[in-house]
Amino acid sequence: xxRHTLLFLGYELRNTFRNPIWPLFGIVQPVVYLLxxxxxxxxSSGRSTADALTAFAxxxxxxxxxxxxxxxxxxxxxxxxxxxxERIAVSPAWRPSIVLGRTLRDAVVxxxxxxxxxxxxLAMGMRASLPGLVLTVxxxxxxxxxxxxxxxxxxxxxxxxxxxxxxxxxxxxxxMLLSGALLPMTLAPGWMQKxxxxxxxxxxxxxxxxxxxxxxxxxxxxxAFGIMLALSALTVTxxxxxxxxxxx
Amino acid sequence: xxxxxxxxxxxxxxxGRRGAPQTVEAVRGVDLAVETGEIFGVLGPxxxxxxxxxxxxxxxIAPDAGTATVAGFDLLKEPGRVxxxxxxxxxxxxxxxxxxxxxxxxxxxxxxGLADAARATAEVLDRFELSEVADxxxxxxxxxxxxxxxxxLGLVHNPPLIFLDEPTTGLDPQNRANLWDxxxxxxxxxxxxxxxxxxxxxxxxxxxxxxxxxxxxIVAQGTPAELKREVSGDxxxxxxxxxxxxxxxxxxxxxxxxxxxxxxxxxxxxxxRALPAMLRDLEEHGLGLTSISLDRSTLDDVFLARTGRSxxxxxxAA
Numbered sequence: 375x376x377r378h379t380l381l382f383l384g385y386e387l388r389n390t391f392r393n394p395i396w397p398l399f400g401i402v403q404p405v406v407y408l409l410x411x412x413x414x415x416x417x418s419s420g421r422s423t424a425d426a427l428t429a430f431a432x433x434x435x436x437x438x439x440x441x442x443x444x445x446x447x448x449x450x451x452x453x454x455x456x457x458x459x460e461r462i463a464v465s466p467a468w469r470p471s472i473v474l475g476r477t478l479r480d481a482v483v484x485x486x487x488x489x490x491x492x493x494x495x496l497a498m499g500m501r502a503s504l505p506g507l508v509l510t511v512x513x514x515x516x517x518x519x520x521x522x523x524x525x526x527x528x529x530x531x532x533x534x535x536x537x538x539x540x541x542x543x544x545x546x547x548x549x550m551l552l553s554g555a556l557l558p559m560t561l562a563p564g565w566m567q568k569x570x571x572x573x574x575x576x577x578x579x580x581x582x583x584x585x586x587x588x589x590x591x592x593x594x595x596x597x598a599f600g601i602m603l604a605l606s607a608l609t610v611t612x613x614x615x616x617x618x619x620x621x622x
Numbered sequence: 623x624x625x626x627x628x629x630x631x632x633x634x635x636x637x638g639r640r641g642a643p644q645t646v647e648a649v650r651g652v653d654l655a656v657e658t659g660e661i662f663g664v665l666g667p668x669x670x671x672x673x674x675x676x677x678x679x680x681x682x683i684a685p686d687a688g689t690a691t692v693a694g695f696d697l698l699k700e701p702g703r704v705x706x707x708x709x710x711x712x713x714x715x716x717x718x719x720x721x722x723x724x725x726x727x728x729x730x731x732x733x734x735g736l737a738d739a740a741r742a743t744a745e746v747l748d749r750f751e752l753s754e755v756a757d758x759x760x761x762x763x764x765x766x767x768x769x770x771x772x773x774x775l776g777l778v779h780n781p782p783l784i785f786l787d788e789p790t791t792g793l794d795p796q797n798r799a800n801l802w803d804x805x806x807x808x809x810x811x812x813x814x815x816x817x818x819x820x821x822x823x824x825x826x827x828x829x830x831x832x833x834x835x836x837x838x839x840i841v842a843q844g845t846p847a848e849l850k851r852e853v854s855g856d857x858x859x860x861x862x863x864x865x866x867x868x869x870x871x872x873x874x875x876x877x878x879x880x881x882x883x884x885x886x887x888x889x890x891x892x893x894x895r896a897l898p899a900m901l902r903d904l905e906e907h908g909l910g911l912t913s914i915s916l917d918r919s920t921l922d923d924v925f926l927a928r929t930g931r932s933x934x935x936x937x938x939a940a
Contacts, residue, residue, distance in 0.1 A: 381729070381732055381733065385729045388725070389720065389721050392721075453718075456715070456718065456719070458717075458718055459716075460682060460710075460712050460716060461716030461730075461775060461776070462716075464680050464681060464708060465705055465706075465730065
């Protein structure tokens with residue numbers, strides 16, 4: 375069981391890093407936000423760019439996870455159409471390992487992407503606590519498990535690029551805005567802050583800010599880890615079940 | 623017997639945009655018996671239930687009813703054991719465009735737990751004349767090469783039974799002929815083959831035995847020769863001014879006559895002998911003849927006799 379999961383993980387990682395165009399593409403958006411939106415936030419709040427980046431960068435990591443999920447969902451639909459999943463399904467592979475190997479690959483890719491984004495932010499003058507950075511990258515990895523679980527679950531349930539595009543477009547923007555990744559929710563009216571609490575992506579952003587600032591004991595940190603671990607268990611189970619539904 | 627299936631049924635519920643969900647009975651009670659070491663064909667038009675039948679036997683979808691033993695194991699009780707002894711090549715092929723054939727096949731070998739995955743991969747690549755393109759991304763391969771990669775993926779673990787779903791669809795005649803040879807070599811190596819096709823010539827030339835399916839049921843089963851003998855030895859196809867009248871005139875010679883638009887088909891036992899007399903009778907009755915041809919009856923004639931439609935008319939090519 376573990377052997378099959380590791381086999382798929384290794385195989386998928388080799389494929390991804392042989393041609394790393396998609397992981398690179400995945401960090402374009404957060405980096406552009408860092409470059410253009412960061413200074414804008416700094417200017418409007420009257421803080422220094424370094425301070426603004428410390429508050430802004432954690433949100434970019436969460437956005438990377440969000441867009442990553444959309445990408446892996448499309449990849450799964452492509453594999454479905456090409457008969458790849460069907461072929462693997464008629465093999466002695468342990469069923470959950472087919473999805474688990476891919477989900478773990480996504481988490482590894484996301485960690486690499488996060489490190490790249492953090493390095494770019496540091497190069498731009500961001501200051502952050504090192505243990506805070508490490509813990510945030512870990513939190514983002516768990517967030518990535520949740521996000522790719524959603525991506526695979528949707529892909530395997532919808533099985534169609536158009537439905538996928540519509541669903542993603544419908545949810546991506548409100549989820550991004552209500553996560554506070556771009557503009558902090560403290561600027562929002564009270565009702566919106568309450569709504570944001572129910573947005574899963576809100577919690578890693580808040581916890582990431584606290585961690586970057588060096589508040590390792592902030593209560594938002596265990597809360598975010600708890601919520602993300604629970605949700606990723608849920609969505610990964612969902613995607614494994616969806617695979618069983620299409621491939622026996 | 624490598625496949626022994628009884629009463630397989632499967633229906634799908636399609637959700638329409640409006641109104642009640644529609645139930646489509648894709649397979650309505652199929653019995654299949656495939657002997658070890660033979661090439662068994664499932665012939666039928668698109669939508670006849672061929673793919674659904676193969677997907678059920680490959681453990682991909684659970685039948686609504688019926689039982690089957692596949693490669694020595696019960697399909698419903700031990701699907702995992704069945705998968706280990708099966709090669710499955712879908713219509714889509716399942717070849718990953720971005721990765722090399724060697725990487726994909728090696729991975730398939732590892733999943734099957736082969737001790738020396740690299741060697742098994744090299745062997746199967748060699749067998750399908752793919753060694754030279756083995757390390758190129760699959761998207762750079764030709765249609766015929768890709769199809770061979772798909773089959774190599776299903777064969778790397780040397781299964782006793784392989785399923786080929788429409789293996790030559792979309793291939794040019796040259797590649798089709800090559801693929802037929804590959805399939806025959808599989809049989810020589812002792813592998814049993816279950817393939818589906820909507821090509822009449824493919825079923826006729828390649829299969830030891832076949833089942834003709836239409837609307838989810840088997841309408842005829844046997845060797846191609848047996849099936850054709852059942853219809854009649856020869857078929858005389860005529861274009862005449864009055865096909866109805868001509869059919870009446872030629873009845874004494876025929877086992878069966880069939881009129882489709884302006885074409886009259888007369889099924890006779892011994893065409894060479896019957897033809898001169900038939901021509902004479904037509905002339906005596908003053909029936910103007912545009913064209914006439916004498917052919918051995920084909921599987922299409924079997925399909926026509928059993929379903930009242932020509933397989934060619936259902937959209938499938940000859």
